[in-house]
Structures are given as C-alpha cells and as structure tokens.
Amino acid sequence: MEVKSLNLEGVWVVEVAGEINLSTSQALKKSFEKLPVKKIVVDLVGVSYIDSSGLATLVELLKKTKSQGGSMGLAGMSEKVKSLFEITKLDKLFQIYPGQKEAVNSIK
Amino acid sequence: MAKNTERKEFQIPTDLSGVQKASAKALAFLKPLDLGEPCVFDIRLCLEEALINAMKYGNRLEKGLQVRLVVEYEAGREVRIAVEDQGSGFDVKSVEDCTQKKNLLRGHGRGVYLIHQLMDEVKFNAKGNRVLMVKRFKRQH
DSSP states (O other): OEEEEEEETTEEEEEEEEEESTTTHHHHHHHHHTSOOSEEEEEEEEEEEEOHHHHHHHHHHHHHHHHTTOEEEEEOOOHHHHHHHHHTTGGGTSEEESSHHHHHHHHO | OOTTEEEEEEEEESOGGGHHHHHHHHHHHTGGGOOOHHHHHHHHHHHHHHHHHIIIIISTTOTTOEEEEEEEEETTTEEEEEEEOSSOOOOGGGSOOTTSGGGTTOSSOOHHHHHHHHSSEEEEOSSSSEEEEEEEOOOOO
16 A cells, blocks of 8 residues: 655645555554644545455544544545445545545635 | 355464455455456455454454355355354344444444445354355356
8 A cells, every 4th residue: 555645735635545454554544643634635546445444544534633623535436445435324424526636626 | 065166265363464365365266257346346355354353353363263264156156255263252233333323433343234235145153253255146258
C-alpha cells in the first residue's frame, strides 16, 4: 500500500493505492495521525481491495475529524469498494464523491 | 463427494501475518474455475475475514493452535469454504448488527456481517468454532 498526502486549496488530500487490509491498515492509520484533520479527502481511486479493518480505520478517521469540528470526504472508489460501503451502510456515514476534484470543491 | 468435486485442506498456524498467504493458496486452488474478478474478490474477502476471526477470537492468537481450512468446489456450481478454529466457540447470535445506527461508528464487528452478505450460504456449527461459506456461480464461458 502506498500513501501520498498533498494540500489542495486548504484541503488535505490523502491518495491511497493498493490494498487496505489487516496488514496495511495500521500504517494507514499512522499516516493519518500526521495530518491536521480540519478538511480531509481520502482518494481511494488506487485501492483495489479493502477489508473490515480498512473500513474500521476510515471510520476512526471520520470520528476523529468530526470530534475536532472538521470535514472528511472519500473519493474515487471502485464499484466493488463502494459496494462494501453500501452493504455495511457506511455510505450513510461518509460523504462520498466520484472523484478528487469534486471532493475538494465540496470540502474546502 | 460428487464426482466432479475437488477438495483441498490446509492447516494454518495462528499468525495473522500468514492470513494473506493462506488466502492466496486457497485462491490458487480455485484458479481452474476461472471465476470473474468480483466473485474472486467476494471469496477472498470472506475467507480472510473468517481466518482472522478464527485466529483472533477463536484461537485467541495462541501461537500453538491451528486453523483448519477446507476448500471444495464443484465445477460450474459452487465453492464451499470451511474455517475451523480450536477455540471454545462463540455465540453466533451475540454478534450485533453493524448496520444499526448505534453501531455504525464502531471500530469493529463488520467481518461476520460482510460474510453473510457476500456469500450465498453461511452456516456456523452449534459450538461456534466452525463456519461453512458457500458461493454459487455459473461458468464464465
């Protein structure tokens, strides 16, 4: 799994590529810890696989962001990854955008 | 066992770092079925969730204990995967619904739910230390 962070118009964009699973979700959590959480977009366009621990890591980030009065969005999910959010009703919890641009424009 | 059934059994040490390797071996065994990517994704996810639960909650991460994995398929019909731990079992009914509003923000509890949603049939034994998951499919071509 690779994680790249960049700041676009005041929004922290975290681009994740690869698999978010039990062996990589801790590393993802650590990369989130380094970022200020006021406005954050997690771009999942490069994510080919996610398991329940990956979903839990994103939920933890959402909780942290909300507790500090911030906003968070998810972007670029594949149909398969998006279906897992829908199955677990996490699509009701997260703001989900088709792409990074739409997410940044909404969150900024 | 039906004539066109293939079966493979694996004994997996309780070590979370070995889950993906075990899952890869199981998926390699299923390769002749030429299942589509979405089907393979579902099977892989459910298998790994079941293995993780068996190691974490069933065997309580005790290194000396094993997880038994049996993968069977009937070409053109279904894949059956059984995961069994050496623990004392658990009450399947005690698993809360992760999609209820009060549980949505929880940091755990989605694995079993995903298995139920992605597989066509899921059965736990009475003790709660063995799960059988069935995925039915049609030939790709």
